[in-house]
Amino acid sequence: RDIDRRDKRLKSVSVRASKTMGKGGKLHKGFCSKTYQKAARINNQIGHIVSKRIVQIADQFNSEAIVFENLKGWKPKGGRKRSNLRQRFHGWLKAKIRDFTLEKWAELGGKVIEVVAAYTSKLAFDGSGKVKRDSKNYALATFSSGKRFNADLNGAYNIGARGVLKLTHRNGSEGRSSKSFGRPPRSWASLCDLWATARPRLA
Known part of the structure; x- marks a missing residue:
């Protein structure tokens, strides 16, 4: 799955970062930038797939609006098995899904509503x-x-x-x-x- 591919790449970044920081070093500018870019592209792909499906369902049922939580300022809370990298990309994906859905749904003349989370x-x-x-x-x-x-x-x-x-x-x-x-x-x-x-x- 796309999410598994993304998380595998983020895991490799985390491992390399731990080895570097564990030796008392600092992460240089552009550290693992190519891996980050690959993960970001996967997030884009996931965002488009999910938003497309949301709009298809809304259109199928003649919906007047699609509702999202207003997650401005939201930060994911990590559990015992969550990494900071995964949290960061999870947050970015939420915003992408909302933005892509808004664009696709607006083309069909639909409304997007945000509510208190x-x-x-x-x-x-x-x-x-x-x-x-x-x-x-x-x-x-x-x-x-x-x-x-x-x-x-x-x-x-x-x-x-x-x-x-x-x-x-x-x-x-x-x-x-x-x-x-x-x-x-x-x-x-x-x-x-x-x-x-x-x-x-x-x-």
């Missing part, structure tokens, strides 16, 4: 509160009821819900005052907030 994955889509990630399988989330659900799908439901609210709100704002209403802002909405309302078609 906070708590999209931490809140259960059914309104039951915060979820807990499985320590052994990070792809699974456990709801307060004990139900286990795909964590990425749960987050996607909430992202879509926030997109609907932003698209339909009169003044174009996602938010509502938590002080006035005594509840979280609309920017932290979950899918359950839309179940009783009509909504536009989103991808």
Whole structure:
């Protein structure tokens, strides 16, 4: 796979960097630049493939908009097996997918909406509160009821819900005052907030 090829190249950079720094040396300007360029080209390819598929699905279902999280200033958090190099390229890929999707979707006259990223994955889509990630399988989330659900799908439901609210709100704002209403802002909405309302078609 493309991601495996990219990570293999980044691993080789990491190994060479460790050997150089381990000897008390410094990385010279342009260190492993060719390998970086190859990895960047693979990221470009992945970005185009993924964005093309996103647009195809949106077009297939006659969607009015495609929704993304606003990840400006976002930095990936590394786990025990994550490398800084992989984190860096992961962050770049997220931006590429968004940008490429925006370009392709705009050509078809579609809208791209960005929503607040906070708590999209931490809140259960059914309104039951915060979820807990499985320590052994990070792809699974456990709801307060004990139900286990795909964590990425749960987050996607909430992202879509926030997109609907932003698209339909009169003044174009996602938010509502938590002080006035005594509840979280609309920017932290979950899918359950839309179940009783009509909504536009989103991808």
